[in-house]
Amino acid sequence: MYTNEMVESMKKVAAAREANADLEPRRMTAEEKDTLLKTYHPDYKQGEFAELAVGPNKGGKVPTELAALLQANSRIDPADVDLAQVDYDTDVLIIGGGGAGASAAIEADNAGAKVMIVTKLRMGDANTMMAEGGIQAADKENDSPAIHYLDAFGGGHFAAKPELLRTLVTEAPEAIQWLNDLGVEFDKAPDGTMVTTHGGGTSRKRMHAAKDYSGAEIMRTLRDEVLNRQIPVVDFTAAIELILDENGRAAGAVLLNMETHEILIARAKTVIMATGGAGRLHYQGFPTSNHYGATADGLILAYRAGAKLLYPDTLQYHPTGAAYPEQIFGALVTEKVRSLGAKLINVDGEAFMHPLETRDVAAASIIRECSDHGKGVKTADGIGVWLDTPMIELKNGEGTIEKRIPAMMRMFGKYGIDIRKEPILVYPTLHYQNGGIDIAKNCESGVENLFVAGEAVGGIHGRNRLMGNSLLDIIVFGRNAGKNAAAKAADTSVGALSLQHVTDFAKELSAAGIHSDVVSPKLLPDYRRKK
Amino acid sequence: MENMVHVFLMGKQYEVPANLTIMGAMEYAGYQLVRGCGCRNGFCGACATIYRIKGDRELKVCLACQTQVEDNMYVATLPFFPLVKQVYDINEIKPEQQVMMQLYPEIYACIGCNACTKSCTQELNVMQYIAYAQRGDFEKCAEESFDCVMCGVCSSRCPAGISHPQVAMLARRLNGKYLAPKSQHLENRVKEIKDGDFTELIENLMQKPIEELQELYNHREIEK
16 A cells, blocks of 8 residues: 555654644745746646637637647538437527536526426536535625625636626525525534635635535535426437527537437527536646546537637646545545645645645645655655645544545545545646636627536636635526526527538638547547557 | 456456556446446446455445456446436425325335445445435434435345435435525525625725735735
8 A cells, every 4th residue: 555655754744743733834925826836837838738720719829638629520520410300499408417507407497498408428427516615605794795706806816707706706695595495405503504614715714515515415406406397308418519590699509319329409599508627638647536528528519609718728726636546546635625624744744835725826836845846755646745634633623524524534435544544645636627618797608699607618717716616606607597598598589500610610620721630529538448 | 567357347357457446447448438437536426336256145336436446356337227206396395204205105115124225335324314214304314315426226226116315315405495494694695785785895896906906815814
């Protein structure tokens, strides 16, 4: 199991534990953070980005892996697709069965629209299910939406679209109430007061949670509600192109049955893209905390249809992915572990940073500690630093870990590691797509009748996202997208269906001298052994 | 040379590195998974798996993404199980014992064999939470079942045909909505926002130049 180096280092961590627990490490100044990010954050690695040669973001930079998919070939030849054979006809077509898609479906159904969800895996196979730490909302006496706004705006390097961020923070308490009314359980004190903690970069304790199954509890409840409403869910079916109508408005999608490979046509008055993130593209070779289907499909489809992307060059590397054991390499270790008092410790047992800096700063700081500072702990797959979990019970008493972070205890427990007694090794893991499709306040993209919600959106958080603001955005913008798409559908009559944009995009690629042998969207990663 | 083990995926033998998870072993063997793979992190229940080590009488269960392979492991995946999910209106039903009798009456046919508990991939006390559901103690049922990932293995082993994860789902929603204490501060804040109490504050902030916002951000007070 552990190497000698790990065992020796663990002894130093244990010896320094009491002193480190009492320590309040200094927070970095704005200048220190800037320098740190520019030197160590993966977003600043020049060679890892490519300039787009075609499309609405022509001239802009995106990760090379994303560029390859954005400028790849369609999975279909429009000439082979009979758009007159409509298999599904609906008012609102929702692509994606995660938290944003489910929230949108419930609200669109509420508004009286005929709704349908398509999802390439099962309903709930989504990053929402895996969100552990919690969801932010300024609902305590000492807090306000304005304070929440400043925390998120600053944490995102003042790049968020102000109107979107305002919506996020202002509608946050109502989002919590909506979830609670659906039956989502939250950690509460006996008098009903929400148990809230800090996240990295928050100035008030506003992280609401359901143990460390926060996202799972939200997702399974939303899924249950979608099923109760008998909203059709077509699972194991991927959208592989958007369909526009003769007026250039989104009007459906070409679907692919993931198992039989049958092509199907869905016609809709409005479309909601809720396809989530991109962790499974493994930017810069990073492992990921994301679910199996996180391959940026929605960005590819929307881009081909003419929607602009915002901040597609900024990704979030969660500071604490599991670095050991190798079976869970890259799996998320929730930020809540640090919210509860665990600190980041280097090979020599030193607390080298404040544990609740924002995620980009914390990730960059860990990368620096493991590279130039030479203070990382070597593992089979690479390197990591300690996250000193026993500190949690030193501070908050025995039983805290089992009660507040049971999933973490279970995940490491399966490999013989008792996180109540031993620290764990962590290293940044690809976690979140900060950028995505550019939307207006009503969630509509640059393509009329194409609405977007959830991680596929860019601009809500700016260039970095705070913990707990993503579970929040899928609810707030998922609901708004559902309401707005339903309202718009009521005023829309669909014209003749067209895939001309797919043909045109291929011509553009050709004219730009790009001849790719890649097809996109990617749909799933390929982890089969390469012989 | 890597340390290798022999595993039998749906009965067919493969040689795979000993350090892999079952899911990793399937991919190493050449499977491009579509079913039976979701979050890959132990939260979604897509990769429920039943296995037996050659020579062992006992059937074991696990999540394929969270379990390391062993030599002579016979693996069957359970990517789908036909759970019964009853449809109801959460606003109409009440947190009373008879809800369970109406929606999931089969829980009263439990014979107490405890196969569900023995087969839980999350090591939950499944039979106990069903007992709580039987007597309408939804709070305890919710607490006991909270870590359920709804993989369905318990139901596959149940002689009474109970859909345990769905029973627990109903109990948790009843508890979350009706039984858990109300959060007065949340209700107050939602009302204050609707009344526009914070509109001016946030609009003032939005109008400030970036330099001023940076100053405010860099020097904001952080709650201890």
